[in-house]
Amino acid sequence: MSVANLEKIIKGVPSHGFLCSPEFLPAVKEKGALAFLLMDQYLLGDESFWAPYIRSLPEDSQLTRLEYYSDEDLEWLEGTNLLKLRENMLINLKTTYEVGLQMLKESPNKNTKNYTWERFLWASSIIISRAFSSEVLKDYVKNSKSINVTGGEFSVLVPLLDMTNHQPLAQVEWRTSQGVVGLIVHKTLLPGQEVPNNYGPRNNERLMLNYGFCIPGNICDYRELSLKPPAGSPILVAKKEQYKRFATPGSIPNEDKYYVYNIFYPLPSQCRTLETSVFSLGLLDAVAVMSANRRELADLQIEENRIYIPFEKYGGSRCLLYGLGQLIKILMQNVLMIKTSACFKREPKNSKQHNATFYREGQMYISECAIAIAEWTLQRAKSVEILCSDYSSWFDILVKALPERRFNQRVLNKIQSLITDHPSSLKHGGELFYGDAVSQTLARTAKEPFKACVRGILEAMGDPKGDIPTPFETKLVYTIFICFCAAAYRNIDQNANSSDDEDRGILPARLRQWVAFLIEHYPEPPQDVRWVLEDDDAEKSLDSIEKIFKKTRRLKYGLFPLEYLINSWKVVDRMYWLSGNWMRWAWLITRDETVDLARSPLSFLMGVESVPRTLDQAPVDSYLYIPHDPRSVEAK
Numbered sequence: 001m002s003v004a005n006l007e008k009i010i011k012g013v014p015s016h017g018f019l020c021s022p023e024f025l026p027a028v029k030e031k032g033a034l035a036f037l038l039m040d041q042y043l044l045g046d047e048s049f050w051a052p053y054i055r056s057l058p059e060d061s062q063l064t065r066l067e068y069y070s071d072e073d074l075e076w077l078e079g080t081n082l083l084k085l086r087e088n089m090l091i092n093l094k095t096t097y098e099v100g101l102q103m104l105k106e107s108p109n110k111n112t113k114n115y116t117w118e119r120f121l122w123a124s125s126i127i128i129s130r131a132f133s134s135e136v137l138k139d140y141v142k143n144s145k146s147i148n149v150t151g152g153e154f155s156v157l158v159p160l161l162d163m164t165n166h167q168p169l170a171q172v173e174w175r176t177s178q179g180v181v182g183l184i185v186h187k188t189l190l191p192g193q194e195v196p197n198n199y200g201p202r203n204n205e206r207l208m209l210n211y212g213f214c215i216p217g218n219i220c221d222y223r224e225l226s227l228k229p230p231a232g233s234p235i236l237v238a239k240k241e242q243y244k245r246f247a248t249p250g251s252i253p254n255e256d257k258y259y260v261y262n263i264f265y266p267l268p269s270q271c272r273t274l275e276t277s278v279f280s281l282g283l284l285d286a287v288a289v290m291s292a293n294r295r296e297l298a299d300l301q302i303e304e305n306r307i308y309i310p311f312e313k314y315g316g317s318r319c320l321l322y323g324l325g326q327l328i329k330i331l332m333q334n335v336l337m338i339k340t341s342a343c344f345k346r347e348p349k350n351s352k353q354h355n356a357t358f359y360r361e362g363q364m365y366i367s368e369c370a371i372a373i374a375e376w377t378l379q380r381a382k383s384v385e386i387l388c389s390d391y392s393s394w395f396d397i398l399v400k401a402l403p404e405r406r407f408n409q410r411v412l413n414k415i416q417s418l419i420t421d422h423p424s425s426l427k428h429g430g431e432l433f434y435g436d437a438v439s440q441t442l443a444r445t446a447k448e449p450f451k452a453c454v455r456g457i458l459e460a461m462g463d464p465k466g467d468i469p470t471p472f473e474t475k476l477v478y479t480i481f482i483c484f485c486a487a488a489y490r491n492i493d494q495n496a497n498s499s500d501d502e503d504r505g506i507l508p509a510r511l512r513q514w515v516a517f518l519i520e521h522y523p524e525p526p527q528d529v530r531w532v533l534e535d536d537d538a539e540k541s542l543d544s545i546e547k548i549f550k551k552t553r554r555l556k557y558g559l560f561p562l563e564y565l566i567n568s569w570k571v572v573d574r575m576y577w578l579s580g581n582w583m584r585w586a587w588l589i590t591r592d593e594t595v596d597l598a599r600s601p602l603s604f605l606m607g608v609e610s611v612p613r614t615l616d617q618a619p620v621d622s623y624l625y626i627p628h629d630p631r632s633v634e635a636k
Helices: 024-047 051-056 071-077 082-104 117-130 134-141 204-211 234-246 281-290 318-339 351-382 391-400 409-421 435-441 444-461 471-490 509-521 536-552 571-576 580-592 601-606
Strands: 172-176 181-185 222-225 258-261 432-434 594-598 620-625
Touching: 024 051, 024 082, 024 117, 071 082, 071 351, 082 117, 082 204, 117 204, 134 172, 204 351, 222 318, 222 351, 234 281, 258 281, 258 351, 281 318, 318 351, 318 594, 318 601, 351 391, 351 409, 351 432, 351 601, 391 409, 432 435, 435 444, 435 471, 444 471, 444 536, 471 509, 471 536, 471 580, 471 594, 471 620, 536 580, 580 594
Parallel strands: none
Antiparallel strands: 172 181, 222 258, 432 620, 594 620
């Protein structure tokens, strides 16, 4: 049964008495038209040509698709995408039903008055869950005119074969001829064994939406993420430009699809990085562009099939690190929504609730594995040690922070193999520094004096609010650090005679390259006009630092133990390296060159009591980004 039965589209396929106007099919589309046809034949009872087949179809009470979920069943979908998908599906079906019913009111069909919404819903559910592509009729269709409204393809109900159940990765083959539609299973089956089918690499969300079931441990499971960039976002502007450059006239822009994969998903092995083993490349590109600053957006690449910022370029990795941090927050929120739903700790009572439980568990499992992989990349970016030591010791630390229920030994082995066998999308680690740990990048002789300087400034401004500095306090540290490095860079010639020629007194080669890069992209401030920040808190704090600096800068062993390191600097730099405009210049750089990351996402996975139930209250740490030269030797 198909829309080919509505009119003489294919030679030899009868209409079986269902009458409609030529405008009907374009108005309700092919699945809607087929639903009306099936409903009409159902109402004909034994008079229908398809009566034996229709009697074999399940009744409403036997269907487990989402439209047949009770209010109590729907509670089990709270916190997932399926509630909204179900709502949109019902709206579309209702619209199709109302349009079709209006067009058929004047038709001479016998049962038009009995075309109820409930019966149409049943017919639509049967078609969505059991119909095949018209590929099974290709030998009938190839010499006949196609159905224009469907681009030549349409849905077909095939008795008996529509009873086969889905089995992921089952090796099956369809063979059709003028009189035969056959399913060949490339596997030895014993008497009594079920004949499987393979619907394709369907994830549990699609299985639930289309068929009303899901598969625990589905190897092909993945989840779709919806990114909602604000109006005017660079990614939206770039999409418009991409369409303008590459779209064919009259084409409709493609809807973006972003995926987070199950770690066992059978992706192609070639050209796969650690991050793309769980995140689709389009998703990584999109979050990087959405996280990009003005400097990074200057390198934005717009190609026919990709919009991205080159990660391998010097200074190009920051936006991806920031984007991974944002993905972790999104996935944490997804997990939190499920864990705080009313049914999270209830026992399911029926098959629908059991399926919903399997689906929710799978969604959390995918999110938690992806968080673990992304957190590994970020830990690599935050640590120098992880680059120089055996991965196994660091992996043991990761394992201890993962919940045992979903992270069994098989899962842990897979995560470990991904980490050890797949290179990261980012060539280098050790590019993010937290608080006064930025001093690690200075020459040996400057590390401790700089840390002492920072401690003295923060203490002079008032005791920090806790053991862990706030993002605002860390940005003050980064501001001081950038000012110090910039002044040292301006005085490299004065430091050239240092006994440690490799460090050039204060700045190793890495920092010299970085400061030159900053000055290139963030022009130095004027000294004849006072800059004022829009952030009142920042203004007050920077003013306070400047006053402290002026008052105590000459104290060799006091607040500024850096004095002996800079005594060869130019006078203007010795006196004003931490002056108002330089600090405001550096503060603006910290706004663009930092990466904000959720604190301890792995503790969140463990369900530690101190973790907030809402991510709006979750603590965030700000890291300063200091890139490696991509031409340097690759770190493991």
